[in-house]
Amino acid sequence: MGGAHTHSPPQLSAEGRKKLVLAGNPNVGKSVFFGAFSGMYVEVSNFPGTTVEVLAGKVGDWALFDTPGVYGVGSFNDEERVARDVILDADVVVNVVDSTHLERDLFLTIQIIDMGIPVVVALNFADEAEGLGLKIGAGRLSELLGVEVIPCTAVAGRGIAEVLAAVERARPGIPTPEIEKRVTALLDRIDERPEALMVAEGDEVVAGIHGVHLSGGEKGREEIYILRRARVNEVVEKAVSRPAGGGALRSAIGALCLSPFSGLVILFLVLWGSYELVGVLIAGEVVGVTEEKIMQGLYEPWVRGAVARFISPDGFLGVLLVGEFGVLTMTVTYLLGLLLPLVAGFYLTLSLLEDSGYLPRLAAFVDRVMSSIGLNGRAVIPIILGFGCVQLGTITTRILGSNRERTIATAILNFVIPCSAQIGVITGMLASIGPKYTAAYGLVIFACLVAVGTVMGRAVPGETTPLLIDLPPMRLPKPSNVLRKTGMRTFFFMKEAWPWFMAGALGVTLMLQSGLLDLWQKFLSPLTEGWLKLPGEAATAFIMGMVRRDFGAAGLMELSLSPWQTVVSLVTITLFVPCIASLMVLFKERGFRQGIYIWLGSWVLAFSVGGILAQIVL
Amino acid sequence: MSLSELRKGEEAIVESVPEGQIRHQLLRFGIAPGSRVVCHARIPFGPVVLKFGGQEIALGRALADSLKVRRAS
Numbered sequence: 137m138g139g140a141h142t143h144s145p146p147q148l149s150a151e152g153r154k155k156l157v158l159a160g161n162p163n164v165g166k167s168v169f170f171g172a173f174s175g176m177y178v179e180v181s182n183f184p185g186t187t188v189e190v191l192a193g194k195v196g197d198w199a200l201f202d203t204p205g206v207y208g209v210g211s212f213n214d215e216e217r218v219a220r221d222v223i224l225d226a227d228v229v230v231n232v233v234d235s236t237h238l239e240r241d242l243f244l245t246i247q248i249i250d251m252g253i254p255v256v257v258a259l260n261f262a263d264e265a266e267g268l269g270l271k272i273g274a275g276r277l278s279e280l281l282g283v284e285v286i287p288c289t290a291v292a293g294r295g296i297a298e299v300l301a302a303v304e305r306a307r308p309g310i311p312t313p314e315i316e317k318r319v320t321a322l323l324d325r326i327d328e329r330p331e332a333l334m335v336a337e338g339d340e341v342v343a344g345i346h347g348v349h350l351s352g353g354e355k356g357r358e359e360i361y362i363l364r365r366a367r368v369n370e371v372v373e374k375a376v377s378r379p380a381g382g383g384a385l386r387s388a389i390g391a392l393c394l395s396p397f398s399g400l401v402i403l404f405l406v407l408w409g410s411y412e413l414v415g416v417l418i419a420g421e422v423v424g425v426t427e428e429k430i431m432q433g434l435y436e437p438w439v440r441g442a443v444a445r446f447i448s449p450d451g452f453l454g455v456l457l458v459g460e461f462g463v464l465t466m467t468v469t470y471l472l473g474l475l476l477p478l479v480a481g482f483y484l485t486l487s488l489l490e491d492s493g494y495l496p497r498l499a500a501f502v503d504r505v506m507s508s509i510g511l512n513g514r515a516v517i518p519i520i521l522g523f524g525c526v527q528l529g530t531i532t533t534r535i536l537g538s539n540r541e542r543t544i545a546t547a548i549l550n551f552v553i554p555c556s557a558q559i560g561v562i563t564g565m566l567a568s569i570g571p572k573y574t575a576a577y578g579l580v581i582f583a584c585l586v587a588v589g590t591v592m593g594r595a596v597p598g599e600t601t602p603l604l605i606d607l608p609p610m611r612l613p614k615p616s617n618v619l620r621k622t623g624m625r626t627f628f629f630m631k632e633a634w635p636w637f638m639a640g641a642l643g644v645t646l647m648l649q650s651g652l653l654d655l656w657q658k659f660l661s662p663l664t665e666g667w668l669k670l671p672g673e674a675a676t677a678f679i680m681g682m683v684r685r686d687f688g689a690a691g692l693m694e695l696s697l698s699p700w701q702t703v704v705s706l707v708t709i710t711l712f713v714p715c716i717a718s719l720m721v722l723f724k725e726r727g728f729r730q731g732i733y734i735w736l737g738s739w740v741l742a743f744s745v746g747g748i749l750a751q752i753v754l
Numbered sequence: 755m756s757l758s759e760l761r762k763g764e765e766a767i768v769e770s771v772p773e774g775q776i777r778h779q780l781l782r783f784g785i786a787p788g789s790r791v792v793c794h795a796r797i798p799f800g801p802v803v804l805k806f807g808g809q810e811i812a813l814g815r816a817l818a819d820s821l822k823v824r825r826a827s
Binding site for chain 1: 779806
């Protein structure tokens, strides 16, 4: 491989440390490298789109940056734009690739090499490739690419130190000759090689920055992509030998998730398993111990006694601290005894699903159904995340292809999807009234989901992009990774949640003490008592529900309700407004106007549906 | 014929790919005119899943309709 071989000097940052950037396709284990290098753990996910933010850290004398997983550098979506800007500015790139997927992953590798940036290639999942019978000549790859290629198994810690050592001697690779010519031709106008490549590939943003007029950008990109694709195929042909029928078992399992009958059975099993784990085991057994035995049985009497030694429990401060909605009693019990186990259980389920490779297959499986509400199958990912936390779901709508899809998915999330904390409380209440009422609740919420989706699908203008999704290999989740991920997510959720709880409890106590709560209950009584046929105290739950959704549901738990009243109240609180934190994310992601429409719309939807149901059954 | 006419397990050579951004994305994944692919799964009225090299990719029905292929024997 000869050709023009001009090495431009690596870009140095204006001041301070040199920049080491991690780049790779989604799900190649980049985050494990980031964690191992910088000593800080970050999320590893099995679907595109969780690492939209760039993580920064330090390793030795280097400033370390993680980038979103992308299949190539360009301007197709937010993640690519972020990845592009960080990579263009890198001094050295550690390109993590999945050994079992080289045809796909080397496209990005060669693109970075074409930029002229020094690269070290980390050949991750080496053990897995070996298990599949893949023979990858790392030395041969290194020769063909012109950069160091190091086999590793990052989750087991193998090869990480070698990659880090190679960073110090990283060098630019051998660019694709025909692409190199085009880049060189631009160097009289653009002095930075990586930028010149982006311009040759028709990147309008980079061209704009350099004041270069693009002629036939799309065509230029296509020609370069075809050249690069041909080179990737050639490299893989020379360096990799793949046995026929390797990985047949897991490929067959993957196929089972996709075929109509077994796919439905698997979906049902996954839902049933999640319900057994979160709804039965955790919401029932575990919470029974943590909430009732530990918190209410041991902790609360102790804290009441401790506080009573200093102040009167019936005074204003006493009520604030250890009263009905006490900051030290109910709030702590609720956070640690109820919410913590539920949220951990939910994240455990989600992490298992992610790491197994099931989620993208689910996206393909439900594509047809989702298209009837103006979405493609990919939207199932933010919606499932929304069951964990609506904020997370709303942020993840960024992975959807068009503004129309993002609007529809955001509306569904914020109108009808209950979050894990709320589901936990709801499941507990439904469990006590039996399957008939549970089915009624489920049916009403499902009907609302279909109705909101159908209306939005018809009303929101624009186009729905077709599904094009990479299905990562089915993998048995690694317990250590699943547990670490569950722990991290639970920790961040609780850290984010507790101040809102405290504030909510304080607010309710203050309203109670000042008589405002009575006023609010009277004010809302035509709605709560007349229309929803619930006790007046239910109005308190709606106040709390504005702060946090699960808090609202918990407020309903305190009331004595008939089974049908329980169903009506739960339907209403499920459809009620998103919590304050979600509302803030909604404003940030979708703009103030859309946020306010959704918030006000939730009042209307919740009270309309709840009321109509009440008029029928009560 | 279009990709969506392939039956499960059939092998085909890609003949043409729709214009625009989708073509660039397919090129990154490794699907271009001349690529050899296997129909790994078909979801009724839904996506077609292709297998080639070590990877699997799901293409929505509308996209699969617009990809032209010929059977490889």
